[in-house]
Structures are given as C-alpha cells and as structure tokens.
Amino acid sequence: MTVAAGLGAASEVTADPSYRARRDMRLVPAASVVWAGSLAGFQWGWQAAVTVGGLAAVAGFLVAAHARRRRWPRVAAAAVALGVCGPLVLVPVGIRVHDVTDDPLRAVAADGADVRLRAEVRERPRPLRDDGYGGRRGGVRSVLVPVDVVRVADVGDDGVAAADSDRSGVSSTGRVLLIAPAGEWTDLLPGQRFGTSVSLAPARPGDMTVAVGYVRGPPERVGTASWWQRSADVVRTALREAAGVLGDDEAGLLPGLVVGDTGAQSARVEEEFLDAGLSHLTAVSGSNVAIVCGAVLLLARAVRLGPRTSAGVAGLALAAFVVLVGYEPSVLRAAVMGALGLAALVLGRRRSVVPALAVAVCGLILVDPAMATSMGFALSVVATGGLVFLAPRWAAALAARRVPPGAAEALAVPVAAFVATAPVIAGMAGEVSLVSVAANLLAAPVVAPVTVLGVAAAALAVPLPAAAEILVHLAGPGVSWLVVVAREAAAVPGAVVSWPTGWWGGIAAAGIVVGGVVALRYRKTRVAVAVVVTGMLVVTLPPRWWQPGWPPENWAVVACDVGQGDGIVLATGSPGRAVVVDAGPDPRTIDRCLDRLDVERVPLLVLSHLHADHVGGLRALLDDRSVGGVAVGGGRSPAWAWREVSGAARRSGTPLVELSTGERLRWETLTIDVLGPHHTPQRARAGESEDGTVVNDTSLVLRASTRAGRVVLSGDIELAAQSDLLARDVDLRADVLKVPHHGSRYTRPEFLTAVRPRIALVSVGADNEHGHPSAVTLRTLEAAGALVARTDRGGDLAVVPGDGAAPVLVRRGPGP
Known part of the structure; x- marks a missing residue:
C-alpha cells in the first residue's frame, strides 16, 4: 500500500488481519464531542453547546485521573483529549453560536428590510437551478453567493437603507446568503469586497447564516481578489474551454469531476448523477485529494526525489488544488487529512486515518462551527468512517469466501460507503438511491484516470491549450462511460426511494441499515432477509417496470x-x-x-x-x-x-x-x-x-x-x-x-x-x-x-x- 494511497480513505481497505490493531481511537471521543456540541448549539441554542462542552471537560478530567490510577494509558490519553476539547466547545463554539443567534441583522431580516451592505465573498458563487416557469431549466439564471458582512448602512424607520450612507446603522459581521442574478455576480471570487442593495429575509435556523438577501442589480465598488484566486479562476475558465472539445454532457461534467465546477453541467446530467448515487463525483473530496497527491508523489519518486522533498512537492500541489477547487467542507476535510499524512511522511511516521479524521473534524469545526451542519462535511466524514471501519472487515470476509482480493475490495468499498452515508442522505435529502452501490462499482475503474488526466489538462490549459485538449480527448471515453452509467442507473425503475426527512428519518434509516448488517452476519437471518427482499422486488418492481394494457389500443x-x-x-x-x-x-x-x-x-x-x-x-x-x-x-x-x-x-x-x-x-x-x-x-x-x-x-x-x-x-x-x-x-x-x-x-x-x-x-x-x-x-x-x-x-x-x-x-x- 503506497503512501499516496494512504492519503485517501480507501487506503484503509485491506484484508490484513492485523489491521484492527493499528487503529488509534483516542481522539474519536473528543471529535465526537466537538461535533455534537456544535450541532446542539445550532439546534437548541448556545446554552446547549456550553452544557455539552462543560460536561465533556469535567468528564474528561475525571476519567483521566481514574485511568492514570488504574494505569490505562490509552484511556487516559483519550480522556485528556476530551477534557481539552470540552472547554474549546464551551468557549469558542458557544460564543460563536451565541453571536450568530443574537446577530442584529436577524431582526432586520425578520422585518424584510432593504439595506446596503459592504460584504466580502466567502465562497465562489454557486449556480441555482430554477425549475419555475421563468426559470432556466438546465441553465443558470441566479447564483448563490455566501458572503461575510463588513458593514451595514443605516436602516430607516421605514426599513429602507440610506443609499449613500457609510455609517454602520446595524453592527453585524455575520454571514449572509445572497441570491443574485447571474452575469456579473457569477464572476466574483473569494476575498473580493463589494457593495450592494439587498432585500433581506430570515435565514433558516441551524447554521451560521444570519439572513438571506435578494439582489437585483450588479455588485458595486468591487475590490480586487488575491492573485492566487485570480489565477485559479483563469485555470478553471481554460479547463472549461478545453473541455468544449467533448460532447455537451461530457464537456459540462469534466470540470465538475476535476475541480467541482458544475456551472456548465446540464440539469439532466446533474439529476441522473444524483439519482444514481454518483453526485459525490462532482463534489470534490477525499478521493480527488488522494488521486492528485498520489499522482504527484509517484511522479516525484519517479524522478528520484527523496521522501521529504516528495512530500513537500505534494503539499504544494495540495494547497494549489484546494485553491483551485474552492473551500468546500468536504475539500477542507480531505485537505487537512492529506496534510497530516504528508506531515507524517516528512516525520517518518506511518499515518492512521482515524486520528487524522478526528483532528480534521475537531480543527475544522472549531474554526468554523457551521461545518457541523454541512451535509457535504457529514457525508465526507461518515463515508471515510465506513471505509475505515467496515470495508476492511467485509473485504476480508469476502476474501475468506474465495473472492479474489481485488474484487473483494472493489465490492466492499461502495457497499461500506452506502451503508455509512444512507442514513445521512435519507435524513437530510429525503431520498435513498438503491442503485448507488452498482453504479459506483461500475464507475470506479475510470474515476482515477479521468481525474489525473483532467487535473493535468487543467495545469496545461493556460500555457499549452492544445496539449490540454489532447488530454481532454484521452479522458473523454471515461467521462462518457460515467454519463452512461449514471443515465442507465437513474433509468432503473425504483432507483430512488423517497424517505422522511429530519432526525427521525435519519434515525429510522440508520436502524434499518444496522438491522440489515446485523442480520446478514448469521446464516438463518441472511436467508430470511433474502426471502423478504426477493418478495418485495417481485411485488413492487414488475408493476413499475411494466404495466399491462399500456399503451391502450387506438390511443388518440x-x-x-x-x-x-x-x-x-x-x-x-x-x-x-x-x-x-x-x-x-x-x-x-x-x-x-x-x-x-x-x-x-x-x-x-x-x-x-x-x-x-x-x-x-x-x-x-x-x-x-x-x-x-x-x-x-x-x-x-x-x-x-x-x-x-x-x-x-x-x-x-x-x-x-x-x-x-x-x-x-x-x-x-x-x-x-x-x-x-x-x-x-x-x-x-x-x-x-x-x-x-x-x-x-x-x-x-x-x-x-x-x-x-x-x-x-x-x-x-x-x-x-x-x-x-x-x-x-x-x-x-x-x-x-x-x-x-x-x-x-x-x-x-x-x-x-x-x-x-x-x-x-x-x-x-x-x-x-x-x-x-x-x-x-x-x-x-x-x-x-x-x-x-x-x-x-x-x-x-x-x-x-x-x-x-x-x-x-x-x-x-x-x-x-
């Protein structure tokens, strides 16, 4: 197993019987408390975050003292980490949640006031697919622009802001989600400051956003973005142009697969990937980081660079890749884990995914508590957990039943990812893709080659566009295969099952998943599960697949x-x-x-x-x-x-x-x-x-x-x-x-x-x-x-x- 592969969660998928002994679980309780404290704060108020943090601090130090007396070093270390993270939830997270909850802009938004904002772009504008009558199905009419408020102009008694005022009528530095027309807003980059008139509306509860703003005109007094953001935008644009040599569906999909740029992706492809359980391929995460850093490490070692120099080069590539892709939660999680893996390589120590995952969770949520409520972050973490804890054991079980090792791992990985993520998707999205495992299994062989070729094309798109187009042509068959897999999988009757949303929907899905996994461990229950599933398929699929008498004869x-x-x-x-x-x-x-x-x-x-x-x-x-x-x-x-x-x-x-x-x-x-x-x-x-x-x-x-x-x-x-x-x-x-x-x-x-x-x-x-x-x-x-x-x-x-x-x-x- 290469160090490069170790940068991704899939590197933990192995049938090695000593694997479990290498797991280091000491930081897991601390990461769980940080995540739970932030969720509690957003769900029930800052007091809940303070309570969770305080209880964790007290419990951590009490357990640590007891463990030291009993000479349980691993338990003591875990308890100390818990005791340290408890106060961090108590103070930084609790204060941040309190500030967001009591932000003055919330009251202004509740009144539906119009204000003038000076704000800074937080993330790249995201396309908003509008299915309404005037909306552009398959195109982009509006964009979502997450911003940090720099200054709010005076708000008059009638709720209308003074157009030329530079005084802060409302003191706020909270986050606002702007819904703006495409065009000039699409070109904004993270770090740019601008002014605009906004009609505010209340934000949904449960995250760091204090208001939603509706914008009609273009941004005003736009500042300059940093040189690295401008450079990344030039590269993304050049990649889109190079991808234009492919068909429409493939040309829109390739930038999404490589750098998460889905602006040119058609609504049809987007929905098919969602229904097929392949949408994670266009949300850059751990697998992309592992592939990119792995390719750089292999190239560095091929030219006989030392381990530390190779790790340094891979680190620079990782930083550049994060800037190119954007600061998405799943990307940041994978980047932190990748950076820890590279640091371990420099220090000459073998990295374990579990401590790296725990550190990533703690660090990112403490810096930005909103990560705790992000679906992308949650899916990234639980998918990694599934690959770490479930896939190795299942791969070993398949290998013990004479399944070839490569095939065993190929089967175990998508099944483990599906089992881990299904409750999160069911609770947050209200649906579950039943074809996800098969679709991911069919898609897996081409993901790494397409990603490597796509990233190489992005690197060459500005200095050597002709060479970039050649690489895009080479990636084309793989991209076309992914479109075919998604299209055929989404077309399967019953491919997507609706599910109740919310906590109870997620808990119900988790109960079914756990029950199914436990039942499959025993021979008798496996037979019962097979009989029940077969019966359900026999009863439900034929009517959905084929309905007798349709079409009716002589239909007009x-x-x-x-x-x-x-x-x-x-x-x-x-x-x-x-x-x-x-x-x-x-x-x-x-x-x-x-x-x-x-x-x-x-x-x-x-x-x-x-x-x-x-x-x-x-x-x-x-x-x-x-x-x-x-x-x-x-x-x-x-x-x-x-x-x-x-x-x-x-x-x-x-x-x-x-x-x-x-x-x-x-x-x-x-x-x-x-x-x-x-x-x-x-x-x-x-x-x-x-x-x-x-x-x-x-x-x-x-x-x-x-x-x-x-x-x-x-x-x-x-x-x-x-x-x-x-x-x-x-x-x-x-x-x-x-x-x-x-x-x-x-x-x-x-x-x-x-x-x-x-x-x-x-x-x-x-x-x-x-x-x-x-x-x-x-x-x-x-x-x-x-x-x-x-x-x-x-x-x-x-x-x-x-x-x-x-x-x-x-x-x-x-x-x-």
Missing part, C-alpha cells in the same frame, strides 16, 4: 406525467409517429413517456411558450428521435429560452417554424387548428419580458381533431388570453381540455364553460410549490360535468375512442 391523446410541466402526445394515425405539444421540464420524463408509447418519429414538436416547464425536455427529443420540425408562437421571452431553443434546433438541423392564428395542420387522423394567441405584446416578441403572466399569455392555443374527438390544448394562458378568445367568439367546444396553466386559479369560469369538456386533463407535479391545481378551478370543472384527471395522481393519462360518442379515459398509474 396522452398527457404524459412529466411532473410540474406539460407534455402532450397526439397520435397521427401512423405507427410510431405522433405530434408532441410541449416537452416538459425534464428530458428524462418526456423521453420515457414516448418510449412507453413506442413513438420513434415526431413530425412536429410544438412548444406552446418558452417557460422552462415546457421546453426543458427539448434536447431529449432532438437527440433521441427523428423530429420533423419545431413550432413556436410569436413570443421570444424569456430571451435565454429562445436562444436555447433556436440554438438546439439549429445544431440538430431541425427546421424552426412560427405558427400563426388561423393556420391548419393535417395528418392522417389528426388535424390541428391554431386558435391563438391573436396578439403578442411587442416586449414579449422582442424577448424583453420576464413577467410570467405576459409569457403565459403568449401560449399557443390549439384545437386538435382526433379519433377520440376534439381536444383543446391551452398551454398556460391566463385571464387576459382567455378573455381574448371569448371576446373573439372562438369555437372552443371540445370533448377534452388540457386545463390551462396546470389548473391554476387564474382560469375564468366562462372559459371552462365555453369549452364544456367531458374530460379535463390537469398536467401537474405532485406537491408542487405553486399550489396547482386550484380547488376552485377543479370545482368549476366538476360542476360542469367534466371528469377531472391529474397526472400527479393518475400518471400518464390516455384518451381513447369510446363505443359511443363520448371518449374514454385510461390512467396508467403513477410510476417511473
């Missing part, structure tokens, strides 16, 4: 279950061909729906309007199917969406056409009439409107004549557009209505009465934050005699011709 219209968005499919009468109206918010959901319907060719894809929940799946259709043309209305807002839609159509060679009111389109058993909009505001046509209602009212309104009768597809039109249709006396009568705007309350009863549908289809996401559909709208439809069907409850909804005049509704049922 299907409202796909695409979540909070629209995706309507109209049969043309030719097998495998259908017109699609809107592509939903997510490429995967519309793609799967079309797969279930056996649709391979789309003669026309109509985008009713350009909001994210209607155009998010465009790329999936253009990439995976033959699309004859993309049709839009007159609106060009939001401008970012129009650029993406027109660009995607141009790149795929698909004609882009504009539909106008009065046009008629025909296929074998399908005719579409364009009923609206009659008028598109100039600002919406010019792409200058970000107003959601204005964009919604530019929706194309279509009347489709199908084998199952007339169908009105109303996009997201609201009151004004509905009134225009009624005022023009448009014939809206139909058998089926795709209810406007996901059943929102902005629906005129007169419009619903004019349509008088037999079936009303509501395309809506479960538990959406917009409150759709409105109970008032549903009552109006039901009072008019319509059968109301919702995709969040019925899954894909199909309309087929009935035996009589009325069409028939067929629900597929919720499922992947």
Whole structure:
C-alpha cells in the first residue's frame, strides 16, 4: 500500500488481519464531542453547546485521573483529549453560536428590510437551478453567493437603507446568503469586497447564516481578489474551454469531476448523477485529494526525489488544488487529512486515518462551527468512517469466501460507503438511491484516470491549450462511460426511494441499515432477509417496470406525467409517429413517456411558450428521435429560452417554424387548428419580458381533431388570453381540455364553460410549490360535468375512442 494511497480513505481497505490493531481511537471521543456540541448549539441554542462542552471537560478530567490510577494509558490519553476539547466547545463554539443567534441583522431580516451592505465573498458563487416557469431549466439564471458582512448602512424607520450612507446603522459581521442574478455576480471570487442593495429575509435556523438577501442589480465598488484566486479562476475558465472539445454532457461534467465546477453541467446530467448515487463525483473530496497527491508523489519518486522533498512537492500541489477547487467542507476535510499524512511522511511516521479524521473534524469545526451542519462535511466524514471501519472487515470476509482480493475490495468499498452515508442522505435529502452501490462499482475503474488526466489538462490549459485538449480527448471515453452509467442507473425503475426527512428519518434509516448488517452476519437471518427482499422486488418492481394494457389500443391523446410541466402526445394515425405539444421540464420524463408509447418519429414538436416547464425536455427529443420540425408562437421571452431553443434546433438541423392564428395542420387522423394567441405584446416578441403572466399569455392555443374527438390544448394562458378568445367568439367546444396553466386559479369560469369538456386533463407535479391545481378551478370543472384527471395522481393519462360518442379515459398509474 503506497503512501499516496494512504492519503485517501480507501487506503484503509485491506484484508490484513492485523489491521484492527493499528487503529488509534483516542481522539474519536473528543471529535465526537466537538461535533455534537456544535450541532446542539445550532439546534437548541448556545446554552446547549456550553452544557455539552462543560460536561465533556469535567468528564474528561475525571476519567483521566481514574485511568492514570488504574494505569490505562490509552484511556487516559483519550480522556485528556476530551477534557481539552470540552472547554474549546464551551468557549469558542458557544460564543460563536451565541453571536450568530443574537446577530442584529436577524431582526432586520425578520422585518424584510432593504439595506446596503459592504460584504466580502466567502465562497465562489454557486449556480441555482430554477425549475419555475421563468426559470432556466438546465441553465443558470441566479447564483448563490455566501458572503461575510463588513458593514451595514443605516436602516430607516421605514426599513429602507440610506443609499449613500457609510455609517454602520446595524453592527453585524455575520454571514449572509445572497441570491443574485447571474452575469456579473457569477464572476466574483473569494476575498473580493463589494457593495450592494439587498432585500433581506430570515435565514433558516441551524447554521451560521444570519439572513438571506435578494439582489437585483450588479455588485458595486468591487475590490480586487488575491492573485492566487485570480489565477485559479483563469485555470478553471481554460479547463472549461478545453473541455468544449467533448460532447455537451461530457464537456459540462469534466470540470465538475476535476475541480467541482458544475456551472456548465446540464440539469439532466446533474439529476441522473444524483439519482444514481454518483453526485459525490462532482463534489470534490477525499478521493480527488488522494488521486492528485498520489499522482504527484509517484511522479516525484519517479524522478528520484527523496521522501521529504516528495512530500513537500505534494503539499504544494495540495494547497494549489484546494485553491483551485474552492473551500468546500468536504475539500477542507480531505485537505487537512492529506496534510497530516504528508506531515507524517516528512516525520517518518506511518499515518492512521482515524486520528487524522478526528483532528480534521475537531480543527475544522472549531474554526468554523457551521461545518457541523454541512451535509457535504457529514457525508465526507461518515463515508471515510465506513471505509475505515467496515470495508476492511467485509473485504476480508469476502476474501475468506474465495473472492479474489481485488474484487473483494472493489465490492466492499461502495457497499461500506452506502451503508455509512444512507442514513445521512435519507435524513437530510429525503431520498435513498438503491442503485448507488452498482453504479459506483461500475464507475470506479475510470474515476482515477479521468481525474489525473483532467487535473493535468487543467495545469496545461493556460500555457499549452492544445496539449490540454489532447488530454481532454484521452479522458473523454471515461467521462462518457460515467454519463452512461449514471443515465442507465437513474433509468432503473425504483432507483430512488423517497424517505422522511429530519432526525427521525435519519434515525429510522440508520436502524434499518444496522438491522440489515446485523442480520446478514448469521446464516438463518441472511436467508430470511433474502426471502423478504426477493418478495418485495417481485411485488413492487414488475408493476413499475411494466404495466399491462399500456399503451391502450387506438390511443388518440396522452398527457404524459412529466411532473410540474406539460407534455402532450397526439397520435397521427401512423405507427410510431405522433405530434408532441410541449416537452416538459425534464428530458428524462418526456423521453420515457414516448418510449412507453413506442413513438420513434415526431413530425412536429410544438412548444406552446418558452417557460422552462415546457421546453426543458427539448434536447431529449432532438437527440433521441427523428423530429420533423419545431413550432413556436410569436413570443421570444424569456430571451435565454429562445436562444436555447433556436440554438438546439439549429445544431440538430431541425427546421424552426412560427405558427400563426388561423393556420391548419393535417395528418392522417389528426388535424390541428391554431386558435391563438391573436396578439403578442411587442416586449414579449422582442424577448424583453420576464413577467410570467405576459409569457403565459403568449401560449399557443390549439384545437386538435382526433379519433377520440376534439381536444383543446391551452398551454398556460391566463385571464387576459382567455378573455381574448371569448371576446373573439372562438369555437372552443371540445370533448377534452388540457386545463390551462396546470389548473391554476387564474382560469375564468366562462372559459371552462365555453369549452364544456367531458374530460379535463390537469398536467401537474405532485406537491408542487405553486399550489396547482386550484380547488376552485377543479370545482368549476366538476360542476360542469367534466371528469377531472391529474397526472400527479393518475400518471400518464390516455384518451381513447369510446363505443359511443363520448371518449374514454385510461390512467396508467403513477410510476417511473
């Protein structure tokens, strides 16, 4: 086992039977108390942190005295460490939590005041994926900017700050999380100071953030970042440009794999990696540090540098890598452990992961108590613990059953990491990926080569961009393999299981994990577990994988279950061909729906309007199917969406056409009439409107004549557009209505009465934050005699011709 490998937690995975004797647990109680004290402080107030610290100090010194009398040196050492760390929790942590809890800016934020801040950027701005109607699905419209307050201007009695005041009306140096528009804010670097006007809102409890600020304008009076931060930004930009030689998915993923830069990563890839349990690959942590430092050490030894010189070179590389990646909690944890390992190499001592992990936990939480509540930090620590304490034993057990050593370790590592992290993910994220182990096992062989090649490309991207592109090309197959693994794993039915969030959800998941691990130790219980799991799979998977009778014969219209968005499919009468109206918010959901319907060719894809929940799946259709043309209305807002839609159509060679009111389109058993909009505001046509209602009212309104009768597809039109249709006396009568705007309350009863549908289809996401559909709208439809069907409850909804005049509704049922 090389020293380089020892820098990562995976270095502890070994079948050596003497391994357990080398573990040094003396600092574990101290680290646990520091972490628990900080958590208690944020959860129940600074008094809880003080109490935990005080009890730990007293208990530590009492146990140390007793252990010395009994001559238990290891127990005495652990107790002394506990006694030392107890006061550190009592004073620094308790005081910090108290200052955050009582920060004056909290009261200002509670009033929703507007203030002027002078602040310093704490971390690199992070992209905020916005799934709302105006949000840029798969792109970045806003960024999150963690900042430290330097000065707060005067706040007047009306809550508005004096614009030109430099006096501190509120004394605060707390942390604020700014939500700012992308653009100039995206380019800010850690350490830069700036001024801005902010609308404050209360922060969530339980961390060091004292307020959330909403910013509309650009940063003002921006200071200069340090030379090393500017240099790191140049390298990251050059790496993104070098990665552009790959395909879109790979080009966005490679910078994330190498330096944690996910700004160019598509929403589809991000969600697939999350569902497959591979998102940790784009959150740089211990494995990246181990790979980078290991490669540097091997290179240094190859040129015959001594151990101490090699460690020094690796230390410089580690420092540069941390600056390049950013000060993320998992990175700092891994960096501290790596630095301790290098120091041990310089001192000629063998390092153990456990003391290094304990020191990292203590040091980082004492410096920044917010680490205690960070999900990234928690996952990094518990994953390392799982690899240290569980993987070696399981690898040895597999080896004892004649599994080859390399295969035994390869199996033990992802299983141990999954077992350790599942309770944390379940409690904090509310879901568990059941395909994580298999996906990580398949991904593991290419992670190290891709990381080494990517880091080398980053190092050469500025001085030798052509050489960097060659290295990126070499890494390309590995990156493509990771995309394939994530995509296929995420597509497995039941890949992700929802779970209750919070402490009780985490505790329940931990109980199941512990119970499962204990049960698998004994032969009889192993058989019982196997029988139960097999039974659950037999009962749950077949209905999710395949549902008999779907698609129904002679289907005419299907409202796909695409979540909070629209995706309507109209049969043309030719097998495998259908017109699609809107592509939903997510490429995967519309793609799967079309797969279930056996649709391979789309003669026309109509985008009713350009909001994210209607155009998010465009790329999936253009990439995976033959699309004859993309049709839009007159609106060009939001401008970012129009650029993406027109660009995607141009790149795929698909004609882009504009539909106008009065046009008629025909296929074998399908005719579409364009009923609206009659008028598109100039600002919406010019792409200058970000107003959601204005964009919604530019929706194309279509009347489709199908084998199952007339169908009105109303996009997201609201009151004004509905009134225009009624005022023009448009014939809206139909058998089926795709209810406007996901059943929102902005629906005129007169419009619903004019349509008088037999079936009303509501395309809506479960538990959406917009409150759709409105109970008032549903009552109006039901009072008019319509059968109301919702995709969040019925899954894909199909309309087929009935035996009589009325069409028939067929629900597929919720499922992947």
